[in-house]
Amino acid sequence: MKASHIAVFAIVLVLVLFYEAEVSVAVTCSPTELSSCASAISSGTPPSSVCCAKLKEQKPCLCQYIKNPNLKQYVNSPNAKKVLSTCGVTIPKCN
Template identity: 40%
Template sequence: ANPCNPAQLTPCAGPALFGGAVPPACCAQLRAQQGCLCGYARSPNYGSYIRSPNAARLFAICNLPMPRCR
C-alpha cells in the first residue's frame, strides 16, 4: 500500500499556513508519510505547505526531522 496520501495531511493544513495548535492527528500523519514529503514539496498543489515558514514549527512540535529534499 502506498502511504502517500496528501488528503490525510488535512489536519496539518491550518497550522502549516496560519500557525496555531498542532493536532495529534497532524503529527501522526507527518510521521507516517515522512518518505512522501519531498514529493509533496515539489508538487505545485502541496509545495507551499511544506515550504511555509510554519512547516519547520510543525516538525519541531511533532519531534520530527525537517525533510531534506534534493
C-alpha cells in the same frame, strides 16, 4: 514429518509472515492524509496529536510533496516548518 523438515517449514513460515508484515506497513502518499494539519499550518496554532501522527506517518512522502509545485509552498512555509518541528519530524534533504 522429520524434525528437520518441521524446522525448515517453521523458518519459511516465519519469513513469509515477516515479509507480509513489512509489505503491509508501506505508506500511501496522499497529501489529503495531512488535512488534520491544515489549521496548524495556515494559522500557526499548535498541531494536534492526530496531525503529528499523520506527519510522522507521511514523512517518507515529504520530498514528493516538496517537489510538487502545487504543494511546495505549503510544505516549505514557515508555519509548516514550525509544525514539523513541534511534532519532532525533521525536514528531509530532498534530491
